[in-house]
Amino acid sequence: MGPLIAFFCVTYFIYHSIQGERGLLSMLRMKQKLETVRAELNHLQSQKETIERRVYLLRPDSLDLDMLEERARAVLNFARSDEVIIYEEQQKN
Numbered sequence: 001m002g003p004l005i006a007f008f009c010v011t012y013f014i015y016h017s018i019q020g021e022r023g024l025l026s027m028l029r030m031k032q033k034l035e036t037v038r039a040e041l042n043h044l045q046s047q048k049e050t051i052e053r054r055v056y057l058l059r060p061d062s063l064d065l066d067m068l069e070e071r072a073r074a075v076l077n078f079a080r081s082d083e084v085i086i087y088e089e090q091q092k093n
Contacts, residue, residue: 054067058071073085
């Protein structure tokens with residue numbers, strides 16, 4: 001009877017070390033999720049940096065006239081009659 005109980009105890013611990021909440025398979029799923037989240041974080045950080053650069057160009061102490069003109073045309077929907085305006089579609093995630 002003792003070897004049978006020991007066998008079941010060992011089997012129980014082996015099963016849960018692989019399949020359990022903190023087992024090997026769970027660890028692999030968490031690592032994969034972590035990689036996905038890190039990739040998304042890097043993408044969002046690059047978007048944030050792009051937006052920060054554009055905002056910096058519109059600040060009064062470092063005003064870029066080309067950026068100001070671009071934003072004014074976009075917001076006011078203004079163009080001269082001899083101009084051709086081509087808008088690029090922004091990529092959606």
